[in-house]
Amino acid sequence: MRKTMVAGLTVGVVAALGLALPANASTSGEAQLSVLHGIPDTPVDVYVNGDLTLDDFQPGDLAGPLALPAGAYDIALTATDAADASAAILEASVTLDAGVNYTATANLNEAGEPALNAFVNDTAQTAAGEGRLTVRHVAAAPAVDILAGGSPVVEDLTNPNEATLNLPAGTVSAAVALAGTTDPVIGPADVNVAEGTLTIVYAWGSAEAGNLALAVQTIDGLHGGPSGGVPSGAGGQLAAQDTLVQGAWLAAGLLVAFGVAGGTVVAVRARSGR
Template sequence: MRTTRSLTLVTGTAGALVLGTGAAPALAAEADPATDVATVTVLHAIPDVPVDVYANGEELIADFEPGTLTDPLLLPAGDYDLEIFPVDADPLEDEPTAELADVALTPGLDATVTAFLAEDGTPTLMPFVNDVSVVPAGQSRLVVRHVAAAPAVDVRADGVPIVTGLENPDEEVLVVDPGVVSADAVLAGTDTVAVDPVDLDLAEGAVTTVYAYGSEDAGYQFASQTSTDTASAPTGVPGGEAGLADDELPLPLIAVSLAGLAAAAAASRRVATNRS
């Protein structure tokens, strides 16, 4: 029998990814994993549109299906031009579905690059910085990101609003009591459900990031990403890789090599079934 606890809000802040200019590193560049890399995951949250993902003009991920989150990639620090194209498009001839230039990945940065729909339905690429600082002892960190083609929403836990008026593409970071809660999203200031309830297992010392994504035509869903390397001592030691959502919010996965972009482009896939 699971234990369900109410959320106690404590504090929350979020950063922004540094954007800059400069020469982009080669995709196969070697880097010292201790000092010269950034950790990047990629989330495809544009409904119904499989894409190919390119970085600095080279294919990074092929046939990237909607609702898919990559495993963490360790990328050489530096500047990157990112593009997504419809599957099998010619990047030399065709216009990208979305693009983002001069993304500066600084050493030690942890970010999730997200392909999603702006509120007006425009395909968009945007990086979110992941707060991987140590979670206070006995607490859990919850990050809520609005990346759906929808107006502002309120996110509720066990029917109680914990985030209000969240607009696309904003996020809110909360420190909460650990436990299992039923989360949904409603149109801001109303009881009109936009995203149906799902159970979130907010583990002590972990960071759970929830994305509300989709469109009116395709429907709205939650995707989630969990990092368990942020616990305070003695429950955990910072380090390791960010994990994926608990079984309540499964996503198809891509098993991506951590050796760099060149290896990532050829990595194999692990697929799990999405739950609507």
């Protein structure tokens, strides 16, 4: 598992916090930033360096990636239709490194309080025939174990941590259990792992409030050079990407694992920004 940063810390120190930078991170001068809104019942406006970047950003929305010059940025979340960023609900100063792909999350911590976290997306090339799966726990919910063949391969995944697995492309039999148990609360189920793709699943919301949900982000092009450019924002707005079905298998399973009935899934696809 990898720890994330909390509000007020800089993304530039992620290595010291256990977030390894991708081995193939370039020095092109730009970073890629996506943003996930994971605070239930709280639509917000998002300001970057004082400029309105996301207007009326809804819980569960996953926007980006936006190509940004490497450097320091002030990110602030305000009530919708705020005149400016002076009365922020949450704010953080972050430093983006060139050639690195990030996702920032506004979410609830384990105690159910609003928090900001930043994750480095591992866009290092996968080995031939492999895909990569990352699960991120950004919900006010208990810990879980991920099982393969009845044995835990990820244990005690808690907020705000992540776990990453490199898996052979194809079908894997997987299950999810409450932490410390081996009795599946979902599965085992056959899981499709796509070659050369990073699939990131976020569990967000609150177990106590009964509004747990998932968002799924995919970044492809990890098996070689991307065939196209990285989608970027236009007119100061982060471009919301097309939804896709890939990744829904895990989303559905984890919703049950976290006790979600009728939860929502948001899926976003992006190219590797390498």
